[in-house]
Amino acid sequence: MTQQGVRWTADQVLALAPDAASREAAGRLATAGPWSEVGSTDGGTMWGVCRGGGGGPYRTVVDVADASGPACTCGCPSLRYPCKHALGLLLLWAGGDGAVPEGEPPAWAERWLTGRREDAEAAAGAETAETGAAETGAAGAEAAGAEAAGAEAAAGAAGDPSGSVSRTRDPVAARRRAERRAERITAGATELEQRLADLLRGGLAEAEQTGYAWWEETAARMVDAQAPGLASRVRELGSTASSGPDWPVRLLEECALLHLLDQGWLRRDRLPQDLAATVRTRVGLPATADGPAVRDQWLILAQYDSVDARLTTRRVWLYGTETGRTALLLSYGAAGRAPELTLPVGLSLDAELSTYPGGGRRRAALGKRFAPPAPVEIRPKGVTPSQALARYGRALRDDPWLESVPVTLEQVVPVPDGDSWQLADASGGTALPLAPAFGNRAGLWRLVALSGGVPVQVFGECGHRGFTPLTAWPAGPGQAVSLT
Template structure:
C-alpha cells in the first residue's frame, strides 16, 4: 500500500475550516461501511451513513488526488471525503485487493479519460488552415484593441465626473465587445474599471490608475513586433491570447523537490480558480499551479498539500509565477521543514516581477519568521507583519485576522501568502512543524 498521509496533509486539502470540523465528526469507523483502500489503483472508498436511507458513496483517487461523493455538497473535497481520508490516515481503513463496484466504475472512467487525453491524434494537422485561423484571430483582436483605445481616449477627454454613479452596465457593454473580439484579458481590464469606479472614497485615483494600466497594455499590443520576446509574451497573455497545455509542457521543466504549501479556491468571472502554492527546496523559487473550473464541479488537486514532490514544473509563457506539473520522479514525501525569505527579499522580488509584468496583481511568497502586529495607521489601526530586521508589510486578510494571530501567539511564524498591490494576503502558516491553512 502507498504511504498513508498524515492528518495534517488531509486537513490542508479542506476548502475551509467548517469542512475540517465536519470531517472530523464523521471520521469514526461506526459511520462508515464497505470502506477499503487499494494500491492499483491508489484509492480509498467507503459508504457514509447520513440522515437518509441511502448512504453516501465516497471515493478518493490518491494519485490526483481527485474526489467523488454522491452527497449534494458543492465543496471539494466535501466533508465525507475529508472524513474518509482522516480514517485512512489513522489506519482505520483496511487494505483490499480490488475497489468496491461504485469506486471501480469511477476510477475506470478517470483512467479512460486520461488515456484518451494522452493518445496522440491520428489526424494530420493542416498548417495552412491553422495559419488562416491565427490570422483571422489577430485581425479581430487588432480591431478590438483599436476600438478600446478610442474608448479610453473618450473617457479621459470627457472626464471622470459621474463615473462612480454610472454602474456596471456601460463597462460590461465594452467588455462584451472585447470578448467577441477574442480579447478576454482586455475585457477583464474593462471590468476592473467598473470595480474601481464603485470602490468608495478615493475612487478617482484608483480609476485613473486602472485606465493608465489598460492604456499601457493597448499601446504595448500595438508595438508587439518591437518588444523583447519576454515582454511580448506578457502582453499577449494579458490581452488574452490562448495557450495550449501541451505547448507549456513541451518547454524545458524546472526539476526540484517542490514543497506543496497551500491550496485555496476563489470565484472569478463565474469560474472557480484554484491556486496551489509550491516552493523549491533547492532553488527557493515560489510558484503557483492554477486550475479553473465551473462552480459545483470538482477540481483535481495537482499536488497533495503538506508533501514534498520531486517533479518537473513548467513555467507558463508570459507568467513567471505560474507553473504546470510535468513528470514526477517518485512518490510524495512528508513535509518536514519550511523556510521563508525576508521582507526585504520579498520587496526585491515584487519589484522584479512588476518590471517584467506591470499588470501583475499577485505573487506567491513565503515569509520567514514574521509576527503579525496591529499598528495605528492614521485614525485607524491596521495589521502588518514585521520580521527580525524590523521591515514591515501590510496584511490583507481574506476573512479575519484572528486565525493567523492565534497560530502565531505573539511569536514569529513562517507565512505562505500572496504578495498583492495592497500588501500580503496569508493563505497558510508553518508553526510548530505543522502546516495550518488560514
C-alpha cells in the same frame, strides 16, 4: 431572438441600437437611395455598400441567422456597435418590399461570413475542450487574462491558439485563424484606446454618471474582438467607478494599466520576447507549457480556490527544494465542482514541471510524478518585509499588470495596526500591511494563535493591496499550517 428564415420587425432592429442618435441615423439610411450592391439570403444574412458623407462608400454585412446572436461588420470608423449603416441595412431588409433581394453574397461579404463560421466552430470546439478539462480536473490555461478575466483562468481557457486540439493537424489553417484573431484583437485594442481617450477627455466624473452599462457594452465589444483579457479588465473598471472613497484615483490607475496593455499589444513586435508573451497572455491568448521539464522535490506551499458563477479555479504554489524556484499550478472545475488536483500543504512531491511563457515564468504544468506526496522537514527560504517589496517591484518590470508575487517572510510577528493588521519584522525595521480581505478571514486568528507574539515564518502573496498570508510555520519544529 430570431429563427432562421423569419424576417425581423423594425422594432426588433431598433432594439439593437446603442443609443437614440443611432436609431435616428439608421432611420435615414433605411431607404434604397444610399445603397448599392445590396442582397440577402433566406437564412438572414444581408450585405450592401452605403454611400457615406465621411469618406465612404462603406461595405456592410449583417448576419442574424446564427444562434449565438446577431453580428455585423462595416468599413465605417464608427465606435458604436452596431453602427448606423448596419442598422439601416437591417431596417431596409426588415421592410420586406424587395429592396434587399435574395442572391449570392459577393466575395468581400463571403470572406467575412466564412471567417465568422470558422470562428464559431473553433469557439464551440474550445468550449467543449474546456468543459471536458474542467470536469476531469485537467490543468487549464491561464485566463482572460487571466489575473484578468482571471481572470487568470479566463484569458487562456480556450486551449491552443488554433481553437481546438484537432485543428492543429492543419498548421496552415491554424495560422490563418491565429492571424484573423490577432487582427480582431488589434481592432478591439484600437477601439478601446479611443474609448479610454473619450472617457478621460470628458472627465472621470462622467464615469460615475454613465453607470455600469457603458462598461459592460465596452467589455462586450472586447469579447467580440476575441480579447477576453481586455474585457475582464474593462469590467473591473466598471466596478471601480463610484466604489468608495478615492475611487477616481483608483480608476485613473486602472485606466493607465489598461492603456499600457493596449499599447503593449499594438507594439508587441517591438517588445522583448518574454514581455511580448506576457502581453499576449494578458489580452487573452492561450499559451502552452513550452519550457523544459524540471524535476525536483516540490514543497507544496499553499492551495486555495476562487469561485465564480462558471468556474472554480484552484491555485497551488510549489517550491523546488533543490532549484529554489517557486511555481504555480492552476486547475479548474465546472461550476459547483471542485477541481480534482489536490496536493496536501506541507508535503513534498517528486515530479517534473514545465513552465509557461511570459515574464517571471512562474506558472507551470505538472508533468510526470515519480512518487506520491511525502513529509519533508525542509522549509522555503525567507526574506524580510523590505526585501519582499523589492521583489514585487522587480517583478513589475517583467509584468506591469502583476497583482502580487509569492514570498516567504522570515521571522515576522502579526501585530494590530489600528483597525487592520500587519506583519512586522522581528528584528525591527519594516512591516507589511495585510491585505484588507484577509482581515475578515478565520486564517488571521489561526496566524495570531500560531505566533502568540513569537516570530513565525509565513508564505503568501505580496502585492499592491498588501500581503495575503496563505501558510505559516511555527518558530520551532512543527508542520505547516494552512491559513486559507
